Amino acid sequence: MSAQTDIVVSSPLWSQPEAEEVIRRAIAATEALFEPTDAEVSILLCDDAEIRRLNGQWRGKDSATNVLSFPSASSTAQDHLGDIAIAYETVSREATDEGKLFAHHLAHLTVHGYLHLLGFDHEADDDAEEMESLEQEILAGLGIADPYEAEHGAKRAAR
Numbered sequence: 001m002s003a004q005t006d007i008v009v010s011s012p013l014w015s016q017p018e019a020e021e022v023i024r025r026a027i028a029a030t031e032a033l034f035e036p037t038d039a040e041v042s043i044l045l046c047d048d049a050e051i052r053r054l055n056g057q058w059r060g061k062d063s064a065t066n067v068l069s070f071p072s073a074s075s076t077a078q079d080h081l082g083d084i085a086i087a088y089e090t091v092s093r094e095a096t097d098e099g100k101l102f103a104h105h106l107a108h109l110t111v112h113g114y115l116h117l118l119g120f121d122h123e124a125d126d127d128a129e130e131m132e133s134l135e136q137e138i139l140a141g142l143g144i145a146d147p148y149e150a151e152h153g154a155k156r157a158a159r
Helices: 019-031 048-059 088-097 102-117 125-141 149-158
Strands: 004-009 040-046 067-071 080-087
Touching: 004 019, 019 040, 019 102, 019 125, 040 048, 040 102, 048 067, 048 080, 048 088, 067 102, 080 088, 080 102, 088 102, 102 125
Parallel strands: 004 040, 040 080
Antiparallel strands: 067 080
16 A cells, blocks of 8 residues: 545645646655555645744744645554645745756655655754655656755865
8 A cells, every 4th residue: 555645735826737746756756665554644735824834833933944744643643644734935946946847846845755754854964864865766766866966066066
Protein backbone atom coordinates (compact mmCIF):
# COMPACT_ATOMS: atom_id res chain seq x y z
CA MET A 1 0.00 0.00 0.00
CA SER A 2 1.03 3.59 -0.34
CA ALA A 3 0.01 6.68 1.56
CA GLN A 4 -3.41 8.06 0.80
CA THR A 5 -2.77 11.65 -0.16
CA ASP A 6 -5.53 14.13 0.57
CA ILE A 7 -4.84 17.45 -1.17
CA VAL A 8 -6.80 20.51 -0.02
CA VAL A 9 -6.56 23.71 -2.05
CA SER A 10 -7.37 26.76 0.09
CA SER A 11 -6.06 29.48 -2.22
CA PRO A 12 -7.19 30.36 -5.75
CA LEU A 13 -3.54 31.06 -6.58
CA TRP A 14 -3.08 27.32 -6.94
CA SER A 15 -4.39 27.17 -10.48
CA GLN A 16 -1.34 25.20 -11.53
CA PRO A 17 -3.05 22.28 -13.28
CA GLU A 18 -0.19 19.89 -12.68
CA ALA A 19 0.31 20.69 -8.98
CA GLU A 20 -1.65 17.69 -7.69
CA GLU A 21 0.08 15.31 -10.10
CA VAL A 22 3.51 16.70 -9.15
CA ILE A 23 2.71 16.19 -5.46
CA ARG A 24 1.44 12.63 -5.93
CA ARG A 25 4.51 11.66 -8.01
CA ALA A 26 6.88 13.20 -5.43
CA ILE A 27 5.24 11.27 -2.59
CA ALA A 28 5.28 8.01 -4.56
CA ALA A 29 8.98 8.48 -5.37
CA THR A 30 9.74 9.15 -1.71
CA GLU A 31 7.80 6.11 -0.58
CA ALA A 32 9.74 3.95 -3.04
CA LEU A 33 12.79 4.32 -0.77
CA PHE A 34 10.98 3.44 2.43
CA GLU A 35 8.59 0.89 3.85
CA PRO A 36 5.23 1.64 2.22
CA THR A 37 2.52 2.95 4.48
CA ASP A 38 -1.22 3.09 4.07
CA ALA A 39 -1.47 6.06 6.40
CA GLU A 40 -3.09 9.25 5.19
CA VAL A 41 -1.09 12.38 4.39
CA SER A 42 -2.91 15.70 4.13
CA ILE A 43 -1.45 18.45 1.98
CA LEU A 44 -2.70 22.01 2.19
CA LEU A 45 -1.99 24.21 -0.84
CA CYS A 46 -2.32 27.67 0.63
CA ASP A 47 -1.09 31.23 0.25
CA ASP A 48 1.59 33.14 2.17
CA ALA A 49 -0.93 34.67 4.58
CA GLU A 50 -2.20 31.27 5.69
CA ILE A 51 1.23 29.70 6.04
CA ARG A 52 2.39 32.76 7.98
CA ARG A 53 -0.50 32.24 10.38
CA LEU A 54 0.37 28.54 10.74
CA ASN A 55 4.07 29.34 11.19
CA GLY A 56 3.20 31.80 13.95
CA GLN A 57 0.75 29.47 15.65
CA TRP A 58 2.93 26.34 15.63
CA ARG A 59 6.51 27.59 15.43
CA GLY A 60 6.28 31.06 16.96
CA LYS A 61 7.61 32.65 13.75
CA ASP A 62 5.72 35.60 12.30
CA SER A 63 6.74 35.05 8.69
CA ALA A 64 5.73 33.12 5.62
CA THR A 65 7.76 30.09 4.61
CA ASN A 66 7.68 27.69 1.69
CA VAL A 67 6.66 24.45 3.43
CA LEU A 68 5.61 23.34 6.90
CA SER A 69 5.32 19.75 8.08
CA PHE A 70 3.27 18.53 11.00
CA PRO A 71 3.97 14.88 11.83
CA SER A 72 1.16 13.05 13.57
CA ALA A 73 1.31 13.70 17.31
CA SER A 74 1.20 9.99 18.09
CA SER A 75 4.31 7.96 17.32
CA THR A 76 2.04 4.95 16.89
CA ALA A 77 -0.38 6.64 14.51
CA GLN A 78 -1.23 4.08 11.86
CA ASP A 79 -3.92 6.00 10.04
CA HIS A 80 -2.50 9.53 9.72
CA LEU A 81 1.18 10.20 9.02
CA GLY A 82 0.79 13.98 9.22
CA ASP A 83 0.12 17.21 7.37
CA ILE A 84 2.12 19.36 4.97
CA ALA A 85 1.32 22.98 4.06
CA ILE A 86 2.86 24.62 0.97
CA ALA A 87 2.58 28.35 0.19
CA TYR A 88 2.10 29.34 -3.45
CA GLU A 89 3.68 32.81 -3.46
CA THR A 90 6.85 31.70 -1.68
CA VAL A 91 7.25 28.62 -3.88
CA SER A 92 6.72 30.72 -7.01
CA ARG A 93 9.11 33.46 -5.88
CA GLU A 94 11.84 30.98 -4.89
CA ALA A 95 11.51 29.06 -8.16
CA THR A 96 11.87 32.29 -10.15
CA ASP A 97 14.77 33.57 -8.03
CA GLU A 98 16.60 30.24 -8.28
CA GLY A 99 15.90 29.72 -12.00
CA LYS A 100 13.91 26.53 -11.39
CA LEU A 101 10.71 25.27 -12.89
CA PHE A 102 7.78 25.78 -10.54
CA ALA A 103 6.88 22.08 -10.78
CA HIS A 104 10.42 21.02 -9.89
CA HIS A 105 10.54 23.27 -6.84
CA LEU A 106 7.09 22.05 -5.77
CA ALA A 107 8.28 18.44 -6.08
CA HIS A 108 11.36 19.24 -3.99
CA LEU A 109 9.34 20.88 -1.22
CA THR A 110 6.86 18.00 -1.23
CA VAL A 111 9.69 15.48 -0.83
CA HIS A 112 11.26 17.66 1.87
CA GLY A 113 7.99 17.91 3.79
CA TYR A 114 7.25 14.21 3.45
CA LEU A 115 10.71 13.30 4.76
CA HIS A 116 9.92 15.39 7.85
CA LEU A 117 6.75 13.32 8.34
CA LEU A 118 8.92 10.20 8.18
CA GLY A 119 11.07 11.54 11.01
CA PHE A 120 13.96 13.20 9.19
CA ASP A 121 15.17 16.67 10.14
CA HIS A 122 18.00 19.06 9.36
CA GLU A 123 18.78 20.54 12.77
CA ALA A 124 22.30 19.03 12.94
CA ASP A 125 24.76 19.15 10.03
CA ASP A 126 24.90 15.35 9.70
CA ASP A 127 21.11 15.13 9.65
CA ALA A 128 20.92 17.92 7.07
CA GLU A 129 23.42 16.12 4.83
CA GLU A 130 21.44 12.87 5.11
CA MET A 131 18.17 14.63 4.31
CA GLU A 132 19.66 16.55 1.37
CA SER A 133 21.16 13.34 0.00
CA LEU A 134 17.78 11.60 0.16
CA GLU A 135 16.10 14.57 -1.53
CA GLN A 136 18.72 14.55 -4.31
CA GLU A 137 18.26 10.81 -4.88
CA ILE A 138 14.47 10.98 -4.93
CA LEU A 139 14.38 14.01 -7.22
CA ALA A 140 16.95 12.48 -9.59
CA GLY A 141 14.57 9.53 -9.95
CA LEU A 142 11.95 12.03 -11.10
CA GLY A 143 14.36 13.60 -13.59
CA ILE A 144 14.82 16.73 -11.48
CA ALA A 145 18.24 18.32 -11.05
CA ASP A 146 19.95 18.63 -7.67
CA PRO A 147 18.07 21.43 -5.89
CA TYR A 148 21.16 22.24 -3.81
CA GLU A 149 23.61 22.45 -6.72
CA ALA A 150 23.93 26.24 -6.72
CA GLU A 151 24.17 26.35 -2.92
CA HIS A 152 26.83 23.64 -2.77
CA GLY A 153 28.73 25.16 -5.69
CA ALA A 154 28.85 28.50 -3.86
CA LYS A 155 30.11 26.79 -0.71
CA ARG A 156 32.83 24.97 -2.69
CA ALA A 157 33.86 28.18 -4.46
CA ALA A 158 34.14 30.01 -1.13
CA ARG A 159 36.63 27.47 0.21
